[in-house]
Amino acid sequence: MIYTGECFCGGVKYRIEGPLRRPRICHCSRCRKAFSAQGNAYAEVDPDRFSWTQGEHLLVSYPADGTPGKRFCRVCGSTLCGVVGGRVHGVTLGTLDQDQGITLEAHIFMGSKPAWDDIGEDTPRFEEYPPNW
Numbered sequence: 573m574i575y576t577g578e579c580f581c582g583g584v585k586y587r588i589e590g591p592l593r594r595p596r597i598c599h600c601s602r603c604r605k606a607f608s609a610q611g612n613a614y615a616e617v618d619p620d621r622f623s624w625t626q627g628e629h630l631l632v633s634y635p636a637d638g639t640p641g642k643r644f645c646r647v648c649g650s651t652l653c654g655v656v657g658g659r660v661h662g663v664t665l666g667t668l669d670q671d672q673g674i675t676l677e678a679h680i681f682m683g684s685k686p687a688w689d690d691i692g693e694d695t696p697r698f699e700e701y702p703p704n705w
């Protein structure tokens with residue numbers, strides 16, 4: 573399988589020639605802050621099968637000291653990947669261009685999700701915005 577992805581502004585692009593492993597959404601407090609979102613939709617990749625195809629010079633690593641963290645586009649702020657040991661560990665599912673063949677395996681760290689993070693079945697669902705929004 574070949575996947576491609578890019579940041580919000582399109583300045584940074586990547587390519588994965590191989591499987592996405594352990595697709596999941598992490599609801600922990602660290603991921604909520606790191607990804608400024610409800611959680612982090614993410615899958616692991618083989619770093620040898622991952623390559624930046626455009627705009628690698630636009631990437632910023634955080635933390636900068638080489639501890640596990642993430643890389644984001646300095647122009648638009650999109651977080652594209654997680655980094656462990658200086659190598660790409662996985663990608664954010666939201667930056668992928670494709671969604672076929674990806675099935676979430678787990679919601680993780682549900683024990684530390686906030687009360688408003690409701691992924692239950694009772695919440696009303698809409699294809700787009702609710703009509704009165």
Ligand SMILES: [Zn+2]
Pocket residue numbers: 579580581582583584645646647648649650
């Ligand atoms: Zn960007």
Ligand SMILES: [Zn+2]
Pocket residue numbers: 598599600601602603604612681
């Ligand atoms: Zn997390």
